[in-house]
Amino acid sequence: MHAILRSIPVSAADWLSAAVRAAGIERSLRAGQTLFRAGARTAGLYEVAKGKLRLVRVDRDGREAVLHTAAAGDTIAEASLFSATYHCDAIAMTDAAVRLYPKAVVLAELQSNPKAAQAFTAMLAHQVMTLRTRLEQRNIHSARDRIRHYLAVNAGADGRTVALAGTLKELAGELGLTHEALYRTLAEMAASGEIARRKRTIRLRKSPI
Amino acid sequence: MHAILRSIPVSAADWLSAAVRAAGIERSLRAGQTLFRAGARTAGLYEVAKGKLRLVRVDRDGREAVLHTAAAGDTIAEASLFSATYHCDAIAMTDAAVRLYPKAVVLAELQSNPKAAQAFTAMLAHQVMTLRTRLEQRNIHSARDRIRHYLAVNAGADGRTVALAGTLKELAGELGLTHEALYRTLAEMAASGEIARRKRTIRLRKSPI
DNA sequence: CGGCGTTTTGAGAGAGCTCAACATCGGTGG
């Protein structure tokens, strides 16, 4: 799935001109530190240089919804180029480094450089599709089927091996499950022989129909 | 929320050049008819001229996930400009009419017309934020809170009146609830005085904190 | 070795889903 879009450059490095990149402002973050919060004035586009960040919205119950996870090479706050304030919090999951490309510089670049604009647009289009896939996933109520869906969507080249980016607890958050439910269901699926678990991978025993 | 992006032209009419619009191919659809299905080769960008369409993905249980609802003036299949196949089904909810702008024509336009490209990009950015809001919504487990969230996000200018676009059953699908749960919870909220229901509107009694 | 966070397993309760029956509304045709 998304085979074509996968080949599109996701890294800002690939489409921002040297001039824009030169205007980038580096910043380091410790694990757990906040890059920006919802409601704050938007500064521009961030590129993750090192580590991982997550975009979350917090509802009044203190529950966190993980909207996105960005690793090195990814950009965040793309949509904020067209908005005055951020609409979610960005928090470093690990020690991390980001580069800020000021809004005006990026917008000028997008207007003057069709190639950059096209790449940026393609990346947004890709994000729309990824988000829709996650929305589809959230429509699945059963924990088991939701995990199956995740494994199917995120399987590697062989179609049955999934590399886990972070901890299972993080995965639970991304799936919208409690970590207990995820642990339990994974254990059941392993017991029934549907999956095999290793250090940082899960392998599907049978290919999903 | 999204106050700024709301003012961005959502209609294709506003940014496609006359030449591209002239290349548009009209097509009529009866209620329930399918415009395209997941997996089919992408033809281009569609603009809804009349009626309403919905984009859905169907899982193996036959359950429908409503990814998007498009009304007159909206475009659909934007991301498909960068993909060889569609990733969801488009189904007419009412008798409808659409205009197809062939992929090559639109892509050429985006490359040659910075203004169009910018408008298109802004629209995609807007979609990303809308999708994230829906993803946030799906993280809310309680039916009541999910409805509250929907009402808060979709309240009109006065901040407490929400116009219902379609049937409650459709709304239930969009909220990821069964229609029974939605009916019941709306009835409870009306009984407790939290909302007031009219023909095609819901009004919040108190402004949500 | 000690401490902290992840991983794991247990038991109970709540909330939405499912199945079911009925009411209501809008359109159609006699």
Next chain:
DNA sequence: CCACCGATGTTGAGCTCTCTCAAAACGCCG
């Protein structure tokens, strides 16, 4: 104008499933 029909809207009762709270084992790092 009225009867019919389908879809939406509404309410009831039971059940399943995940969430919640709890406690303990495990792994990693200082």
